Amino acid sequence: MNMISVSRLTKTYGDLTAVDDISFQVEKGEIYGFLGPNGAGKTSTINMMIGLSRPSAGEIEVAGIDVRRRTKKAQAGMGIVPDESNLYNEMDGFDNLCFCASLYGMRREEREAKARRLLTLFRLDDAGRRPFKAYSRGMRRRLTIAAALIHSPQVLFLDEPTTGIDVESSRQIRDLIVELKQQGTTIFLTTHYIEEAERICDRIAFIAGGRIVAAGSLPELMDSVSRQHAIRFITAGNSTVHAAELESRFAGSEVRAQADRTIVMTSRQRIPLFPVMEFLHNRGVEVLEARELRPSLEDVFVRLTGIDTSVPAKPGQKEADQ
Amino acid sequence: MKGWIAFWNILKKDIRNYYLKPPNISWGIIFPLSWTLMQLIRSPDGSIQDLLPGLISMSVLFGTTSMLAVTITFERSGRSFERLLLAPIGLSTMVLAKIAGTILFGMFNAFVPVILAAFLVDLHAVNWGALLLAVLLIAVTSALMGLLVAVSAEQVFEAQTLSNFFRFPMLFLCGLFIPLARLPVFLRPVSYCLPLTYGTDVLRGLITGSSTLSPALCYGMLLLSAIALFTISRHMIRRNWIL
Numbered sequence: 001m002n003m004i005s006v007s008r009l010t011k012t013y014g015d016l017t018a019v020d021d022i023s024f025q026v027e028k029g030e031i032y033g034f035l036g037p038n039g040a041g042k043t044s045t046i047n048m049m050i051g052l053s054r055p056s057a058g059e060i061e062v063a064g065i066d067v068r069r070r071t072k073k074a075q076a077g078m079g080i081v082p083d084e085s086n087l088y089n090e091m092d093g094f095d096n097l098c099f100c101a102s103l104y105g106m107r108r109e110e111r112e113a114k115a116r117r118l119l120t121l122f123r124l125d126d127a128g129r130r131p132f133k134a135y136s137r138g139m140r141r142r143l144t145i146a147a148a149l150i151h152s153p154q155v156l157f158l159d160e161p162t163t164g165i166d167v168e169s170s171r172q173i174r175d176l177i178v179e180l181k182q183q184g185t186t187i188f189l190t191t192h193y194i195e196e197a198e199r200i201c202d203r204i205a206f207i208a209g210g211r212i213v214a215a216g217s218l219p220e221l222m223d224s225v226s227r228q229h230a231i232r233f234i235t236a237g238n239s240t241v242h243a244a245e246l247e248s249r250f251a252g253s254e255v256r257a258q259a260d261r262t263i264v265m266t267s268r269q270r271i272p273l274f275p276v277m278e279f280l281h282n283r284g285v286e287v288l289e290a291r292e293l294r295p296s297l298e299d300v301f302v303r304l305t306g307i308d309t310s311v312p313a314k315p316g317q318k319e320a321d322q
Numbered sequence: 323m324k325g326w327i328a329f330w331n332i333l334k335k336d337i338r339n340y341y342l343k344p345p346n347i348s349w350g351i352i353f354p355l356s357w358t359l360m361q362l363i364r365s366p367d368g369s370i371q372d373l374l375p376g377l378i379s380m381s382v383l384f385g386t387t388s389m390l391a392v393t394i395t396f397e398r399s400g401r402s403f404e405r406l407l408l409a410p411i412g413l414s415t416m417v418l419a420k421i422a423g424t425i426l427f428g429m430f431n432a433f434v435p436v437i438l439a440a441f442l443v444d445l446h447a448v449n450w451g452a453l454l455l456a457v458l459l460i461a462v463t464s465a466l467m468g469l470l471v472a473v474s475a476e477q478v479f480e481a482q483t484l485s486n487f488f489r490f491p492m493l494f495l496c497g498l499f500i501p502l503a504r505l506p507v508f509l510r511p512v513s514y515c516l517p518l519t520y521g522t523d524v525l526r527g528l529i530t531g532s533s534t535l536s537p538a539l540c541y542g543m544l545l546l547s548a549i550a551l552f553t554i555s556r557h558m559i560r561r562n563w564i565l
């Protein structure tokens with residue numbers, strides 16, 4: 001069953017098309033991630049989905065309710081975590097949660113019980129009586145997420161839930177998102193961390209320049225760009241001088257030197273490991289390590305969007321020992 | 323029921339967070355007090371009864387317009403205001419809840435000079451019910467004007483400047499300092515468009531018995547302005563805040 005259905009959604013600001021004819025569906029209990037660089041149109045999309053901004057064209061349904069026509073009814077079933085933590089600075093954590101609960105028409109006993117439970121769940125018990133402005137960034141983020149869950153929404157929208165937060169807090173938040181999914185909550189999130197999308201999303205859409213460039217599950221996305229095999233050899237002596245020779249010896253392969261003692265060999269066929277090592281050995285170069293390099297989601301992203309992710313994404317390729 | 327819970331809690335939060343804060347409370351008292359003293363010094367022979375309608379109007383006007391404009395702009399810049407726009411409550415309920423706190427604050431302001439005057443002169447003849455209604459209507463219209471300022475302003479200082487921009491001309495055009503009959507002819511239609519003109523007149527009638535317009539007309543016009551301003555603000559919020 002589709003919990004979110006977006007079709008041909010477009011948003012223009014004057015001459016600028018921030019969201020360009022986007023369509024996708026999210027199933028119940030799924031985590032769907034929008035992955036894209038700054039200015040890709042993630043927030044613009046989410047804002048239309050939650051009824052905070054008016055689409056220039058297109059349709060949105062959340063839990064079977066037309067968001068454009070029955071905004072308030074649709075919002076009743078949504079939990080929303082905006083890109084900035086936006087609770088009331090002068091109020092303490094507990095009061096903030098209770099206030100948010102009241103906006104959804106929850107009664108006092110219900111509000112207070114739920115607020116207490118969420119403070120515990122988010123490890124904010126001790127901070128419950130401290131004003132929001134005294135919270136650290138990670139605590140602010142956690143409380144903002146807690147506030148979005150106060151009315152037990154069916155669908156949770158998170159706009160960059162972990163941006164600007166330390167590793168440990170990010171991990172806690174991710175674990176929590178996965179836990180919510182297991183309880184049946186449908187989750188739509190945006191992120192510019194490839195790693196985050198890779199870890200928790202069931203399906204991912206790459207968004208760049210307001211368009212969905214590619215979408216699918218992780219294996220689908222990986223397959224879409226790469227049927228290549230790659231092995232990285234680290235050697236004791238200088239191996240790069242033999243690169244050209246290697247290439248001609250192993251037809252169909254491509255050899256790239258990374259550093260004096262590192263070469264990467266790619267090919268459409270599986271690369272025979274032993275002959276390569278023997279070949280190098282015969283030239284007096286000892287192989288210390290050989291690793292298969294699998295494309296990371298980052299590679300896929302770069303390949304499909306043409307955007308260099310070296311700035312926002314966390315470095316490091318996914319590697320597996322051969 | 324759900325709407326009520328939200329309404330009441332928004333009102334309670336605003337009162338607690340803004341209106342009951344010591345600086346605002348003291349402003350609510352000091353401001354009307356200093357106006358009163360200023361007027362007394364300016365015309366020591368003027369009777370307090372003559373001054374009272376103007377003092378009430380000004381206290382309400384200054385207590386409401388900028389308060390609402392500033393608190394809303396403040397919440398908008400901190401983005402907590404989005405929570406109200408995203409909550410499953412009707413826009414009217416939300417607007418009413420936001421202005422309710424300001425209206426109460428404005429009425430509190432209004433009664434500072436009244437209480438002060440009650441010690442000095444005999445206010446027995448005043449119809450308090452009618453006075454309360456008039457003050458309420460003035461507060462409602464002023465609060466809604468503050469809301470209009472809030473919808474047009476992006477920053478807190480902008481909201482403050484904008485409120486003054488129309489507040490001061492309004493004071494001079496509403497017949498408070500200069501009787502309408504002595505205003506240049508071309509300005510008079512403007513005066514008759516201002517809710518404060520009717521508010522001041524009805525207050526004057528209630529306190530000194532010297533009104534120039536019929537009270538029914540004044541209450542009617544105040545009510546009409548309130549409805550018009552409410553409708554305009556709602557429309558503007560939809561247009562400006564749901565981009």
Ligand SMILES: Nc1ncnc2c1ncn2[C@@H]1O[C@H](COP(=O)(O)OP(=O)(O)OP(=O)(O)O)[C@@H](O)[C@H]1O
Pocket residue numbers: 013016017018036037038039040041042043044045083192565
């Ligand atoms: N209110 C607005 N008025 C004009 N242009 C806007 C507005 N909001 C967004 N834009 C533009 O739309 C484009 C998409 O912005 P959006 O905020 O959706 O990107 P994003 O993917 O969320 O980026 P980020 O990762 O930085 O949050 C940008 O070029 C932005 O400048």
Ligand SMILES: [Mg+2]
Pocket residue numbers: 042043044083159
């Ligand atoms: Mg964004």
